[in-house]
Amino acid sequence: MNIQLEEVKEKNKILIPAFTFDVKITGIYTDIKRTQLLMEQLKPIGYVHRVNEGHHAFLTVEETFRFYMDLGNCPISLEDMLQLFGLQHKRKEKVKKLTESAKNCLSFLRPFLYSKDLLIIEEPFDRLDEEARQTIVQLLNQMAAEQRNILLLSSNLEELLFITEDIYRIDHSEFHKMDFEGELTTRTSVEEEEPIIKIEKIQTKHNDKTILFNPPEIDYIESIDGTVYVNVAGTGYSCALTLQELEKRLRAYGFYRCHRSYIVNLQKVREIITWTKNSYSLKLNVQENTVVPLSRTKLSEMKELIGIS
Known part of the structure; x- marks a missing residue:
């Protein structure tokens, strides 16, 4: 999917340069202010998933799944969906009693069900434990396999590298495509990381x-x-x-x-x-x-x- 960004200025200072690029699973490594500006600009053409999306705190996990699945006419069974999100063992828990990691994983239910051509995600791995992070990676890969386009916005480069090496960095004049050595695609320990992501x-x-x-x-x-x-x-x-x-x-x-x-x-x-x-x-x-x-x-x-x- 091709995206065209318009230039955004503040007091004659360029914050978002005009830029055209293709999105599959693509990351933009930038600061919080630019992330907010990008989400506002892209909101008319895609589904924007913001960090710390709200929850129905007094529903159980199972009730939350049923509500959003019914709303979206989801063809997948409830059991399969709970399994897919790794929340089958928490189905009877109230949302308000979940850990921060489980809540953030649960909040991804809406973009998974409702996003179509383009999904824009703010800080996709914010406050996720290792298990939940792997779950989100699997969900994103599944969505990409369904020909959905995903744009990840984050101030954490290492987290973007969990899912893609198609990453851009913004400065005051232009977008820069980041270049990574091949060995970064398989990282088994901290000692193997290159300085650019350390x-x-x-x-x-x-x-x-x-x-x-x-x-x-x-x-x-x-x-x-x-x-x-x-x-x-x-x-x-x-x-x-x-x-x-x-x-x-x-x-x-x-x-x-x-x-x-x-x-x-x-x-x-x-x-x-x-x-x-x-x-x-x-x-x-x-x-x-x-x-x-x-x-x-x-x-x-x-x-x-x-x-x-």
Whole structure:
């Protein structure tokens, strides 16, 4: 199925670039804000399943299945459906007494029964235990075999890789098709994972709160008086990691140590500014007038990395 996305801007900043792509079981790896914008845009053409969909708390699991199956004229037997969702042993339990994992698995009943050509799912594996996760993977594969198109929206790259390697990442200018080595399709242990999927979050602090960022969200990182700050959308968040540690962890995401006190996300570099013969800066495609210094000795290497002369 071919999907055409329209550009979405906020204060002259592109949040969703215009893009056309084919969907089978396809993932988009992005942040929460863009996920909400994508769901709103796609709502007219598909069934949108949001994370933490509500439940009829006082119904039993069996009553919930009967209600939605009758509503959708489901041809599958109740016993087979309970088995399919791995909830046959909880059929007499009230929904309100289920674990969070079982509730989230149960909430997938509606999109399984009612979605037709396109299903859009927000955070498909949110708070699922291993057994429930495998159940959802099997359900998604069954739906794909029935020629239903599935678009998964998540801020967790590793979770998207449970079901597909057809994954796009969004930045301020375009969608990027992510490329994975062949060995990532079969992962039997943490030790076998490649660094690109091992790093999921960069932990920071702000106003006594712990905030986790996905690497693509980060604009640049700086060290000021011995404290490291991760800069996202115009705000600096303190980080306990050193620049050396962050440089190593973020290299696979296109980050570059452009100055002894700065690491920059190369995907967000818009302009190289020459001040004097030996003085340079990088202007970023983020907040207005966001500029970071570029060491003279780093200029040639950086140009080679991003493929310019």
